[in-house]
Amino acid sequence: AYSLHTPLYESVTIDLDNGRAFEIRTTDPGKPFIASARLNGEPLERAWIAHSEIVRGGVLEFTTSSEPDTDWGSESPCRTSLDGDAESPCARGGGR
Numbered sequence: 530a531y532s533l534h535t536p537l538y539e540s541v542t543i544d545l546d547n548g549r550a551f552e553i554r555t556t557d558p559g560k561p562f563i564a565s566a567r568l569n570g571e572p573l574e575r576a577w578i579a580h581s582e583i584v585r586g587g588v589l590e591f592t593t594s595s596e597p598d599t600d601w602g603s604e605s606p607c608r609t610s611l612d613g614d615a616e617s618p619c620a621r622g623g624g625r
Contacts, residue, residue, distance in 0.1 A: 530578065530580070531578050531580070531583070532576060532577050533563065533566065533575075533576050533589075534563075535560070535561055535562065535563055535593055536553055536554070536555045536558050537558055538558055539554060539555060539556075539558050540552065540553070540554040540555075543583075545584055545586060547584060549584070549585065551583050551584075551587060552587070552588045552589070553588075553589045553591075554588065554589075554590055555590070555591040555592070555593055556591075557593050558593070559593075560595050561593070562593060562598060563593060563594075563598070563601055564592045564594035564601060565591070565592045565598075566589065566590065566592070567589075567590045568582065568587065568589050568590075570588075573589070574601065574602070574604055575602060576601075576604070
């Protein structure tokens, strides 16, 4: 799993080895806080993303803010089987 942070650039596209692309974008990279995020058009309420979600390709969109939003990303952090949590969402490969 990868931690999500405020994007530095308005748009970045990662060309994946499987021929797909994963785009990360924001409307205002100058604002320091994440207000919301969407993965392929669906709300993303957690501050991490699974590798399996990235390799499927798609778009990760951020809305940023000048003020922190203490609700966004407050879901428990992703733990994997490497952390000794075999029942975690990341360990199951679902990314949720």
